Amino acid sequence: MEKFDLSTAGFDTAFIHAGQHRDKEWGALATPIYQTSTFCYETVEEGQKKIMREIPGYYYSRSGNPTNSVLEEKIAAIEGAEAAVSTASGLGAIGCVMVAFLRAGDHVVCGQCVYGGTNHIMGTNLAQFGIDVTFVDTTKPEEVEAAVRPNTKMLYFETVANPLMTVTDVAAMSKIAKAHGLKMVVDSTFTPPPILFAVKLGADIVVHSLTKYYNGHGDVIGGVAVGSKEDMDKVRNSAMTRFCGTALAPFNAYLVIRSMKTMGMRVRQHCANAMVMARYLEASPFVERVYYAGLESHPQHALAASQMQEGLFTGMISFELKDGINGLSAYDAGAKLLNNLGLAQIAVSLGDPDTLIEHPASMTHARVSKEDKEKAGISDGLIRLSVGLENVEDLIRDFEQAFAAL
Ligand SMILES: Cc1ncc(COP(=O)(O)O)c(C=O)c1O
Structure with a gap:
């Protein structure tokens, strides 16, 4: 060149x-x-x-x-x-x-x-x-x-x-x-x-x-x-x-x-889909809290917006379900939600075209001591979502049916 x-x-x-x-x-x-x-x-x-x-x-x-x-x-x-x-x-x-x-x-x-x-x-x-x-x-x-x-x-x-x-x-x-x-x-x-x-x-x-x-x-x-x-x-x-x-x-x-060669397009689409999913989860009656830097409710949203480019945040979201949904603890409801999903795959890793969902306390952070997890705020009910490149309406449909079956 x-x-x-x-x-x-x-x-x-x-x-x-x-x-x-x-x-x-x-x-x-x-x-x-x-x-x-x-x-x-x-x-x-x-x-x-x-x-x-x-x-x-x-x-x-x-x-x-x-x-x-x-x-x-x-x-x-x-x-x-x-x-x-x-x-x-x-x-x-x-x-x-x-x-x-x-x-x-x-x-x-x-x-x-x-x-x-x-x-x-x-x-x-x-x-x-x-x-x-x-x-x-x-x-x-x-x-x-x-x-x-x-x-x-x-x-x-x-x-x-x-x-x-x-x-x-x-x-x-x-x-x-x-x-x-x-x-x-x-x-x-x-x-x-x-x-x-x-x-x-x-x-x-x-x-x-x-x-x-x-x-x-x-x-x-x-x-x-x-x-x-x-x-x-x-x-x-x-x-x-x-x-x-x-x-x-x-x-x-x-x-x-x-x-x-397609990284710019991919990353932008991951972020766009994640923003839609974060807003959807934040509005869900089943969800206690959503952690996503693109949401105005995120404590460091202003910092994220200033140090990240093009209005992009990340394709990664974490969230906690409410305790007591149909008598389930947040942990049990989380496990059931993951098992109910059809498009989103239960897997560690992230940034793939396929939406991946996991439970940090028992998967990616299983080796972190209980004390360190507590100190870092990683609760048993936390769920991590790597939003993929599927049509975001299909991801929402998948979550709708998974929530309905809790
Ligand atoms: C933030 C972060 N850093 C580093 C790693 C390790 O990368 P690798 O799995 O390619 O060794 C991971 C893996 O999930 C990660 O999430």
């Missing part, structure tokens, strides 16, 4: 063209899949230079692969970052960032409402390596400030937190992180482009589960970290390549590249 300056292009153009270079051998339009574990050299000298990174090239797909490079360049361009490192899963990206930047004796300040797997890494795995973690409510800057210690090295949180949809002010957190010299790592999985650009709001490193909206078709597990070239070199060289070995398979990189 050398004849066109992509840095001035709109997001939908960039989703399609960024990172793509004309295939020099045959001119293939789609990115070729370099399904190879290793790469061959003409001479020993060439091999040594490539392995020592003295000349560009590839030597082994755990350390880098041309298909993965296209994906990384595309994502970095979209996120407004210098570089990206793709990984085998979202948690792989989070783990690599931890290994690259934390050492024994360090301390991390982490949002108290985060994905269950992240909570596990923070609360269990980091402790094994002598790293302390304090969980705080990152919607309250004063709590974050108070938790910082002399040995604090990292501030970690989710833009829209899984599963309670609390919204953290990324720019305000960045000010605190900069004042204390902390590496700020933001998980923006629930707010992918074109919704929110955390690097532009001051994050040092942004992680995404590519499994979710980036790939968006429910057929890939993948992750990515984006940030400065210096930080990404550390993630790639000290963590992924030499220690964790969490390379993304080239075939999966290809699938995400293909999916990203």
